[in-house]
Amino acid sequence: MSFTQTLLNGARGTFRPDSLTPMQKMTLRFVVVGLVYYGFAVVEGMIMRMYEITPIDGVGNDQFFAILTAHPLVGIFGSTYSIVFGAFLFLVPFLMKKPLWSIRLGNWTMGLIAVGTLVFWGAGFLSHYAPLYTLYWPLPADFTQFSVVGGTFFVLGIALVMVATVFFVINIFKTITYTPEGFAPQPAGLLLRSALGLTGFNRGRTEHPVSLPVAAIARGTVDTALNAGIILFTGVLILVYMVAALLGYDMRHTAVDALLYKNWFWWGLDLIADGLVLIFVAGTWYLLATLITGKKLYMENIARAALFVEMVVSWTVWSHHLLSDQAQPGMLKVASGEMVTAFELITQGLAFFITLVTLWSARPLKMTAPLRFLLGGLLGFALAVPAGIMQADIGLNRILHNTQWVVGPHVHVAILVGLSMTLYAAIYFLFPILTNGAQLFSEKWTSVHFWAQLVGGIGMGAFMGMAGLSGMLRRSLYVNGEFNTFMVLAALAGSLLLIAFLVFFFNIVLGIGLRGVIGIFLPARTDTKELVPGEA
Amino acid sequence: MVDSSIVLTGQAIAYTLYVLAIMALMAWFGYNVTRSGASTIVRPAVFYSFTGLLVVLGVSLHIITYNTIPWAPMDLNRDSITPDRSFVIGVEHHKFILPSQKLTITCGETVLFDVTSQDLTYGFGLFRQDNSMMFQMQVVPGHRNDILWYFDRPGVYTIRSTEYSGPKGVAMIEKDVIEVVCDHVPQH
Numbered sequence: 001m002s003f004t005q006t007l008l009n010g011a012r013g014t015f016r017p018d019s020l021t022p023m024q025k026m027t028l029r030f031v032v033v034g035l036v037y038y039g040f041a042v043v044e045g046m047i048m049r050m051y052e053i054t055p056i057d058g059v060g061n062d063q064f065f066a067i068l069t070a071h072p073l074v075g076i077f078g079s080t081y082s083i084v085f086g087a088f089l090f091l092v093p094f095l096m097k098k099p100l101w102s103i104r105l106g107n108w109t110m111g112l113i114a115v116g117t118l119v120f121w122g123a124g125f126l127s128h129y130a131p132l133y134t135l136y137w138p139l140p141a142d143f144t145q146f147s148v149v150g151g152t153f154f155v156l157g158i159a160l161v162m163v164a165t166v167f168f169v170i171n172i173f174k175t176i177t178y179t180p181e182g183f184a185p186q187p188a189g190l191l192l193r194s195a196l197g198l199t200g201f202n203r204g205r206t207e208h209p210v211s212l213p214v215a216a217i218a219r220g221t222v223d224t225a226l227n228a229g230i231i232l233f234t235g236v237l238i239l240v241y242m243v244a245a246l247l248g249y250d251m252r253h254t255a256v257d258a259l260l261y262k263n264w265f266w267w268g269l270d271l272i273a274d275g276l277v278l279i280f281v282a283g284t285w286y287l288l289a290t291l292i293t294g295k296k297l298y299m300e301n302i303a304r305a306a307l308f309v310e311m312v313v314s315w316t317v318w319s320h321h322l323l324s325d326q327a328q329p330g331m332l333k334v335a336s337g338e339m340v341t342a343f344e345l346i347t348q349g350l351a352f353f354i355t356l357v358t359l360w361s362a363r364p365l366k367m368t369a370p371l372r373f374l375l376g377g378l379l380g381f382a383l384a385v386p387a388g389i390m391q392a393d394i395g396l397n398r399i400l401h402n403t404q405w406v407v408g409p410h411v412h413v414a415i416l417v418g419l420s421m422t423l424y425a426a427i428y429f430l431f432p433i434l435t436n437g438a439q440l441f442s443e444k445w446t447s448v449h450f451w452a453q454l455v456g457g458i459g460m461g462a463f464m465g466m467a468g469l470s471g472m473l474r475r476s477l478y479v480n481g482e483f484n485t486f487m488v489l490a491a492l493a494g495s496l497l498l499i500a501f502l503v504f505f506f507n508i509v510l511g512i513g514l515r516g517v518i519g520i521f522l523p524a525r526t527d528t529k530e531l532v533p534g535e536a
Numbered sequence: 537m538v539d540s541s542i543v544l545t546g547q548a549i550a551y552t553l554y555v556l557a558i559m560a561l562m563a564w565f566g567y568n569v570t571r572s573g574a575s576t577i578v579r580p581a582v583f584y585s586f587t588g589l590l591v592v593l594g595v596s597l598h599i600i601t602y603n604t605i606p607w608a609p610m611d612l613n614r615d616s617i618t619p620d621r622s623f624v625i626g627v628e629h630h631k632f633i634l635p636s637q638k639l640t641i642t643c644g645e646t647v648l649f650d651v652t653s654q655d656l657t658y659g660f661g662l663f664r665q666d667n668s669m670m671f672q673m674q675v676v677p678g679h680r681n682d683i684l685w686y687f688d689r690p691g692v693y694t695i696r697s698t699e700y701s702g703p704k705g706v707a708m709i710e711k712d713v714i715e716v717v718c719d720h721v722p723q724h
Contacts, residue, residue, distance in 0.1 A: 061706060324672060324673050326680065334612075390597070402659060471663060
């Protein structure tokens with residue numbers, strides 16, 4: 001078969017989009033959107049890596065910071081939200097053994113994320129609106145530096161993603177608590193309590209109405225909902241200033257207290273980092289460990305109760321982002337910034353331990369792609385969480401805040417190794433289920449993908465960290481090549497991440513073919529709420 | 537006072553050792569989980585001991601740093617410390633407004649930097665000649681942003697904004713404007 005035929009039809013012709021159920025199509029659409037935006041984030045990352053070494057023709061400082069603004073938002077909202085939401089909208093009904101509450105709402109969620117991300121990315125690309133994701137007041141409303149129109153579209157794009165998030169939250173909780181047509185009545189209150197982890201405090205209880213992975217998904221979804229509320233509220237505030245500017249009024253920035261704003265915005269943002277990422281990831285580890293081993297999770301009740309503790313932690317942890325803000329009360333710095341943050345070491349450490357013991361209990365295991373990537377994801381968080389705990393210290397934060405240390409060993413290792421490899425493990429596991437047994441182009445390519453992602457992610461984080469310890473700031477530019485040795489090495493490691501993505505992307509595209517990709521977005525032939533064909 | 541570069545070196549060594557250990561553990565696990573052998577479930581006592589270890593590690597880090605990094609208690613108690621010298625610095629339109637062209641400090645002085653922003657959120661950091669950072673803080677408009685630092689060795693330092701304030705903020709660098717002069721090395 002020629003390359004063109006393989007590219008169009010897939011290597012073995014094992015993928016038939018006509019056979020997919022509406023649920024499979026919806027889930028695969030999320031995955032495709034997520035991977036496309038992951039590609040955006042990788043390319044943006046490489047452009048910035050090169051720009052950190054030497055200026056690039058056609059890219060000015062304004063464009064660089066516009067990319068820096070869009071990059072994490074595209075990565076988190078466009079890519080991670082898509083993949084996570086798609087996977088969980090499939091897994092919750094799968095684990096609850098009942099249909100998704102609304103497939104239609106699921107498709108709307110996917111569409112709004114896709115469009116919203118494109119809108120805010122495009123607004124940043126065209127207008128160079130660049131207040132960064134932190135939006136420190138009053139920078140997002142500083143119209144001496146940024147375009148009002150560009151900013152308005154930027155905020156609207158983010159708002160679309162947040163509306164999609166609200167749809168996702170509704171769909172998850174309705175699916176957990178509703179009684180489908182033809183089913184025996186289900187106890188909504190008990191299901192909700194179990195989903196929030198409350199039944200885990202009953203140590204004698206061996207059976208729970210909601211399985212642990214669903215509880216983890218529900219717990220993370222609570223934080224996702226609160227985060228959406230904070231971002232929507234902040235977006236409306238910024239929009240008020242933008243509309244006023246468009247109408248010719250110059251509103252006073254001092255009407256909003258910059259420190260109070262920073263507190264509430266970080267409270268909301270940290271619900272993504274500590275609620276969504278840590279809890280969703282822990283839930284995914286538990287799920288994969290039980291699916292791979294076929295065994296019950298080790299210390300399941302403790303894990304369930306820890307999810308509830310993590311909810312309290314994630315709501316009270318934000319102040320570690322304000323350890324260098326001198327007007328922030330010292331009590332908040334010590335209690336929230338240091339001590340509560342230290343609990344993340346405990347909750348994530350327990351999830352790490354529980355997952356490893358569960359896997360160990362079923363040895364010998366075959367080193368499949370899902371297991372390999374799961375171990376990579378565990379390693380990623382084992383590296384990134386302690387790095388974060390170190391910078392969440394009053395003494396160390398004084399010399400680490402806003403350096404490349406924060407974004408290297410902590411943020412990028414957490415996302416590119418911890419989070420991404422966990423998501424890849426889930427994708428490799430779900431791929432045959434979602435595609436009715438379609439095959440990847442090459443099994444060997446999954447190994448190339450694994451090693452390139454692991455070495456690239458850890459390598460890039462390490463060299464960024466070394467630069468940070470040497471004084472290199474994040475969110476800045478060094479035009480005299482002060483840190484070029486570290487930046488060249490980080491770029492080389494980054495190029496491995498690009499290779500990893502391309503290998504993964506083409507392994508799937510050459511496996512199912514471009515016609516197959518298009519077929520995913522065409523309406524399903526069957527009108528069923530089944531997850532996979534012939535489920536009933 | 538212990539120099540911040542020494543603290544960073546200590547941190548780099550400790551974290552590197554941890555990284556090597558955890559990578560070795562995962563490599564060992566990945567190899568052995570595919571091999572036949574005993575797969576006895578870990579006893580709850582081990583699990584609870586591990587939990588206790590995490591609690592001790594998480595809390596002790598902050599207790600140790602509070603008692604070994606001198607600027608940590610100085611920062612939390614700075615309202616009760618009288619500085620030997622103060623510099624009032626303004627920031628507006630992406631520009632530091634210094635009280636004089638050069639800020640001179642004598643060895644052994646505890647110095648207060650009191651920085652106020654008139655418009656955006658900025659950062660305020662002191663950097664050594666090799667571009668490494670000595671310390672930094674955020675500069676939030678509408679609030680007092682002050683930091684105490686004890687200088688006990690000679691040096692020339694650059695002020696740089698450590699927070700993004702738009703693309704113009706990249707140029708917020710006041711090169712070599714702080715000089716610490718020593719007649720003798722103080723005992724502190």
